[in-house]
Amino acid sequence: MTAIQGKIFKLKGKIQHYAWGGYNYIPHWLGVSNSEQKPCAEYWMGAHPSASSVLETAAGDTVLFNAIKEAPGAYIGDKVYNRFGELPYLFKILDVKDMLSIQVHPSKTEAEKGFDAEEAAGIPIGAAHRNYKDKNHKPEVMVALSEFWLLHGFLQPDLLRKVLVSVPAFNTLLPLFEKEGYKGLYQHVMELPQNQVNTMLTPLVLAEVQKKKAGELNRSEPGWWVSKLYENEETIGDIDRGVFSIYFFNIVKTMPGQAVFQGAGVPHAYLEGQNVELMANSDNVLRGGLTPKHVDVPELLKHTLFEGITPDVMDGVVATEGEKSYPCPVPDFGIGKIELKAGEGFRHTASSLEIIVLLDGAMQIQGSGRELQAKKGEAVAVLAGESYIISAEAGGVLAYRAFVPEL
Structure with a gap:
């Protein structure tokens, strides 16, 4: 094991080129070129095994994940190592150009159960249809670096009723919500056959696209985000059922320096802007739409918090x-x-x-x-x-x- 010289080091993170990322913000901030015009979605800082940061030391670059493994007490402290067995957080800078998937993160207990079940089933860690990449929960907090928009939790009951009444496409859903609550409503729309989703949502989507073209919508309205999804499509085929969530969830605007915490079970999605994000050191995501990635509706429903939320936007x-x-x-x-x-x-x-x-x-x-x-x-x-x-x-x-x- 190499002896540590000093306790303060420059740290180099890793850019993640996910398709939803912007092209300019992260390269400009880092002062690097993006001549290949790759989407630069996230900049990871931490010791996640799949993309560990590197410390610049007198002896040369040191992979942080390996350094912690070799001398945990020296790097993260004995108390932290005894409690978590690793650096328990992952720090990121995000540039959200296109909407992220509707998602929920499991609790620690449920993540352990889900991971063990998928291991027993022989599903490879890297498989596209794998839900649980590790045994950890994934609470997270984001602090806006620009005007930042996100979906966060279900609307409170009166606000959701107002949506079901005022949007003609949803009128038939009001009795279901009154009788079976959030879970009955959400499970119904998430499990609808695709042809029924299309029948219900296609006229709504087309109407919202026309409203946005006419300048009749702003970012505080669901229709603005629905239009952003479909306004550049020459033909609209199957409608993503994640559209329901845009109407049923809170649309939250945060300004630079404002923060939102998202715990286990709270359904959410980032919509647009730049932020700094801090989360538990996990990659467990259960998705419910607005993504080409694996969507597992039954697993999503199992872990969703079915209650109205008033978003807590923290000023610090x-x-x-x-x-x-x-x-x-x-x-x-x-x-x-x-x-x-x-x-x-x-x-x-x-x-x-x-x-x-x-x-x-x-x-x-x-x-x-x-x-x-x-x-x-x-x-x-x-x-x-x-x-x-x-x-x-x-x-x-x-x-x-x-x-x-x-x-």
Whole structure:
């Protein structure tokens, strides 16, 4: 095992080229070329085995996943390792150009059961129809970096009734909702034969497309997002049943610095914009539409929280000088927004491995035996137990800090 020299390192993440991503935001932020015009959807920072970050050390680049495996106490701290057995979070920058799939994440208990069942069935981890890639839950929090839109949870009962009454295509669904509630309604539309989905939704989709062309819709209305899905289609074939969710879920607008937490069972989908996202170190996603990926409606329904939600959009609270925090009700991760003017500083002692990513500006970070300069597009890893000081350089700094709350 290579001896660790210092406790503060530059960290290099990995771009994920998913089809829904934009082409410019992440390359511009990183200061790299995208001459091939690949979609750049996510930038991963963490120790997920499928795309681990790399630490820049005096001995050369070190894969973070391997380093933690070799010396967990030194990198993430004994308490974190004893509790989780790994770095329990995955930190990301997202650029959402096209809508993501309707999805739900399982609880920890259900993820363990689902993983074991698929292992026993002999389904390969990389199989397209595999639901459970690991035994972990996947709560997540996002903080907007731009105006950011998402679907989050079912509308409250009165608001959903209003939709079922005001949208003619849904009038026949109102008695079902009154009798069988959210689960009965959602299970019905998600299990409808495709020809009935088409009969119900095709006239609605065509009408919404015409309204958007006429400038009669805005992003706060379901029809705007339905139109975005279909307005460039020369012919409209089978309608994606994810369209129901656009009408039945809350459409949430967040502005830069505002955050939304999404726990197990809450159905959601990102619609448009850029954000910083922090989640448990998992890749378990149960999908219900708006995607070419594997959709498993029975499994989705099994884990969905069938109740109305009023979205909690967090502005953040001042935790310490120079940082706002966004409280999340999970032990796996915490997130803070560091915003400093030139000459201002932030002091902290890392209780776990921390990742600090710079969205704008430049900073100096000084630890017990090491000092680094970092700028926009760069990230820094601070090992467990290290005390450090961040100083903003000319123009100030905007950064986000991922950590494990003290156990």
